Each structure stands twice: as C-alpha cells, then as structure tokens.
Amino acid sequence: MSYTIKVFLFALCLFLGMLLLMEVGRWIGIRRNAVDPEGACAGVGAIEGAVFALLGLLIAFTFSGAASRLETRRQLIVDDANAIGTAYLRIDLLDGQAADQLRKDFRRYVETSLEAIRKFPDVEAFKHKLEEATAIQGKIWNRAVTACREQNSQPATMLLLPALNQMIDIRATRNMARQWHPPSIIFAMLTILALTSALVAGYGMTGGKSHSWIHIIGFSAITAATIYVILDLEYPRLGLIQIEHTDSALIDLLKSMK
Numbered sequence: 001m002s003y004t005i006k007v008f009l010f011a012l013c014l015f016l017g018m019l020l021l022m023e024v025g026r027w028i029g030i031r032r033n034a035v036d037p038e039g040a041c042a043g044v045g046a047i048e049g050a051v052f053a054l055l056g057l058l059i060a061f062t063f064s065g066a067a068s069r070l071e072t073r074r075q076l077i078v079d080d081a082n083a084i085g086t087a088y089l090r091i092d093l094l095d096g097q098a099a100d101q102l103r104k105d106f107r108r109y110v111e112t113s114l115e116a117i118r119k120f121p122d123v124e125a126f127k128h129k130l131e132e133a134t135a136i137q138g139k140i141w142n143r144a145v146t147a148c149r150e151q152n153s154q155p156a157t158m159l160l161l162p163a164l165n166q167m168i169d170i171r172a173t174r175n176m177a178r179q180w181h182p183p184s185i186i187f188a189m190l191t192i193l194a195l196t197s198a199l200v201a202g203y204g205m206t207g208g209k210s211h212s213w214i215h216i217i218g219f220s221a222i223t224a225a226t227i228y229v230i231l232d233l234e235y236p237r238l239g240l241i242q243i244e245h246t247d248s249a250l251i252d253l254l255k256s257m258k
Helices: 003-035 044-093 096-118 123-151 154-177 184-204 213-234 244-257
Strands: none
Touching: 003 184, 003 213, 044 096, 044 154, 044 184, 044 213, 044 244, 096 123, 096 244, 123 154, 184 213
C-alpha cells in the first residue's frame, strides 16, 4: 500500500471519527440537559476555548515546522548541486588521466544520485542507490587525494580538496534532512486533540433542535484535510506533494558535464 493511500485512509478515518464523536458529544449533552438543565452548560465555554486553542496551536506548530523542513530540503538540493559543480570545475587544476577519471566519477555520481531519487516511492531501492552514490563519493575523494599527492599541485590541494569536502558535507546534511521529522507522539497528540475537539463541539451544539451539518462536516473535513497536508509536507516524494522541480538543478548540472 502506497504512502498516499495510507495517509488518505488515516485522514478519512479521522474525519469519520470526528463525525461520530460530535454525535456522541451531542447525545451526552442532551442527556445532561434532561437531568440538569442549569448545570449542563456551566463552564463549557471555557473548556471549548482551551481545547480549540490548544488544537489550533498544535496545528500551527506542526504545519509551520513541516513547511520549514520542506523548504530546507529544497535548498539543500540546490546547495548540493552547487557544491558538486564547484568541485567538478576545480578538477581542471589536475592534469592527465587522473582528471579524466575524476570527471567520469563525477558524472557517475550525479547519475546515480538522480537514479536514487527516481526510485521513489520504493524506499529500499532508493537506499540501495544512495549507498552506491556514497561509495562513488568515497572513490572520488581517494582518487583526488592521490592525484594531488602525485602531481604535488599546491593549487589543487588548496582548492579542490576543500571543495570536495564541502560537497561531501552537504550531501551528508541532505541525507540527514530526510530523517528530520517530529516525534510520533506529536502526531498522536494532534489526532487525539482533533477527536477531543469534535466531542466538545458536539456537546456544545446541544442547544439546537437539529443538526447543523454544514458546521459538523465543514469542521471535520477541514481539520482532517489540514492534518493530511501536514503529513504530506513531512514526507515529500512519497505523497502528493513533490519537490521534483528542484531536482532540475542536478539534471542541469549533469547536462553541463557531458
């Protein structure tokens, strides 16, 4: 089952759960009104305000964090392409076969990186290609160090090796950025708060003689859809939200190498 389907089913279950709990809350409110009409609504407004405020705060926090992490991942792709491009240009500081071989390794490195991205949503295949790209990265470093020693090139040692080091560091940061997500308990708390708010909202609607379906369905649908978008932002490439257009930086870089 794909990630998109899993998240959609989760959002659908949340939507239905909120509808059910609104009805349960309304049923509890009606029974309480029948037993104690004066005390049934005492303090309900304060409780509703606290629950909805906490829900809004948590949604804002998780949505803002997810959007920020998405933008960071996009920026890291551009930084990665720039670092690779800079290191590739500095290969010109070397002479002969070593420079030619390094250029071939760089092309293989970028090609393998793009192949890894295209493996989504097959995470295992992606990881396999990522390991292959990391192995090529190690070969590039070892070959460059050997070439700088053999040719005793001071400019190459001072310019090429730091550029390669930066390229490796940015790729490591980019790989770690894929794992930057809030703890699972945050999403669990968000789900519990959404369901609790539905129960409280249902209790607060006991004053009406009939159901206000526009408010009931609207509140449940908007809340479930917002949580769906948050989960999609947290895991780009797996869901509907994609960052493929940012990969054009690597694609253009590969074209410039040929």
